[in-house]
Amino acid sequence: MILHTIDTGLFKLDGGAMFGVVPKSIWQKTNPADANNLCTWAMRCLLVEEGDRLILIDTGIGNKQDEKFLSHVYLHGDDTLEKSLTAKGFSTDDITDVFLTHLHFDHAGGAIVRQGDQLVPAFKNAHYWSNEKHWEWAIHPNAREKPSFLSENILPIQESGQLKFVETSELSAFLPDFDVRxxxxxTDAMMLPQLKYKGHTILYAADLLPSTGHIPLPYVMAYDMFPMKTLSEKKEILEEAAANEYIFYLEHDSVNECCTVQQTEKGIRLKNIFKLSDL
Structure with a gap:
């Protein structure tokens, strides 16, 4: 297995929404906000080479949204999905599998592109992986989560015939050394890839742990549908990660790519930060 970091650009979201009940006076120490209370976040995807498979985990926002939509998220930076793939020696046609942790716009937007008046898969040769439970949740969204589930990012995947589902169980085997938690x-049934790589266990944290600033247990996003469930899931996974020296691959941290955690007298806290390429 070979892993590649794929940066797709930066965007901004409200700092208060990203940290929930935690006061700004505390969270701004790790994630400083601009004059509009917005913090910068990455959309860091992961490319997995495994045998004859080339698997892209998440896709960023993409570029098909209109100016009004993009004005709310302040898409910026020099990186794009296509540019990052090219830098690694690949094209969109080389991708065999697109693994979507969940279908929020900042994770699934790049899965679909606009060609004239049509919306088509950005990866014409790939299977697109979700799970049935999350898919149903996304195509019949509740009012609170509906702005994150954009139909133009989701329905064309099914219409293309390229959609496949991962079995929803406690730990599903996707490939050798590639499990799904x-x-x-x-959100309902978000998928977290857990990979065995160079003697390490790497957990693609998605929105369970957006950044190193979210490691303390109470730091739960206001975007979360079931914050008390997030709290219990974070506790279990952080304790497991500290005990077994797991590496978290951070999708949204604009500065830190990977980290480990450790048990301290104050609870689980940050241990080391590094790049995937350092392994």
Whole structure:
């Protein structure tokens, strides 16, 4: 297995929404906000080479949304999905599998592109992986979560015939050394890839742990549908990670790519930060 970091750009979200009940005077120490209370976040995807499979985990926002939509998220930076793939020696046509942790716009937007008046898969040769429980949740969204589930990012995947489902169980085997954990606090049945790589266990944290600033247990996003469930899931996974020296691959941390955690007298806290390429 070979892993590649794929940066797809930066965007901004409200700092208060990203940290829930935690006061700004505390969270701004790790995630400083601009004059509009917005913090910068990454959309860091992961490319997995495994045998004859080339698997892209998440896709960022993409570029098909209109100016009004993009004005709310302040998409910026020099990186794009296509540019990052090219830098690694690949093209969109080389991708065999697109693994979507969940279908929120900042994770699934790049899965679909606009060609004239049509919306088509950005990866024409790939299977697109979700799970049936989350798919139903996304195509019949509740009013609170509906702005994150954009139909133009989701329905064309099914219409293309390229959609496949991962079995929803406590730990599903996707490939050798590539397991799938499920989390239900942020959104229903979010998938967290757990990879064996160079003697390490790497957990693609998605929105369970957006950044190193979210490691303390109470730091739960206001975006989460079931915050108490997130709290229990974070506690279990952080304790497991500290005990077994797991590496978290951070999708949204604009500064830190990977981290480990440790048990302290104050609870689980940050241990080391590094790049995936350092392994």
């Amino acid at each position: 499920f989390a239900f606090g942020h």
